[in-house]
Amino acid sequence: MTPATGLASVALPSRRTELREFAIPPCDADTGWLRVEASGICGTDVALYAKGVPEACVLGHHAVGEVVALGDRAARRWGVHPGDHVVLEEYLPCGHCAQCRAGRYRLCPDTDLWRGGRRLGTVGVAEAPSLWGGNAQYLHLPANAVLHRLPAGLSTALAVWALPLANALDWTLGAGALQPGEDVVVLGPGYHGLAAVAAARHGGAATVLACGLASDRARLRIARDLGAATAETGQEAATLRGLTGDGLADVVFDLAGGDAASVATGLALLRPGGRLVIGGIKSPAAFELDAADLVRRVLTVRAVRGRAPERVAQAVAVLGSGGAGLAAVPTAHVGLDGVGEMLDRLAAGQGPDTPHVVVRPWPDGEETL
């Protein structure tokens, strides 16, 4: 059954949000509607909002909810039924390029935000049926949506970790090629930094050291709850020496989004054969690499964004079997009418201690799927 109308928090180019009610047209054979139960706010949302969205749109691309209306062909293509709970990927891939045919949606030109691509949470409300983002009661499931079924019994707050954890698993086990027993450093204890701690622990890392600024103290405390040792910026090598003896690690994740200094720190912490994984865009973005040093120490430098779809399935499985400790991370809930204020706080660096900020579009949202 297609609902008649739904509320949404609409982000405006003037860096404000307003609550609007939208009519919900019936879906066609290839599309559907999701009743959104929770939608995570991530750094991308904050950056889009703080810069001023180019046109009015519903932000939110970490959406979890229940399929409530579904066309015949969509049901067959996605292998879901009305009543199923799913997590969506943000990608809106073309489906026919070489990258899409190989399942690499993040590399499809149509999903590349830096070259005019589109994703859920960025499409304007001017384009029918307007509800293209997770900060809403209902979300349009277009024909090219990428969705993954969720197991029964998973709490919505934990399910919202699906994409950050999938990214972290991809970056840790994929790009970082983490092997059990290796030592890991995570620079930057933000949303993805904490997910990387959980993924590294899940991957069998012997030592995980999470590092951040003095102002990150609350998040470093969460990292400790996830099983990491912690250090303040500048103390990484000294702290690591007490943990690993040589003061070095096999994999360093640079998720600080800072500048060239974090890349230099990361490289200096690597053992021979080590891997530096850079996630997040730096400012300034340029940094120097000493090729001779890379060759002599046989280092790998990888840059990452997003994830392969199979990592979402893996993340959902991890969440379904306990969540690699992420259930211990506090959740900050916000209603649709509080989204603007929360984005203002986050943009000003005055967000809650926890990076897990979840929009609940229904006043009495269920706690478990």
Ligand SMILES: [Zn+2]
């Ligand atoms: Zn995101």
Ligand SMILES: [Zn+2]
């Ligand atoms: Zn494509």
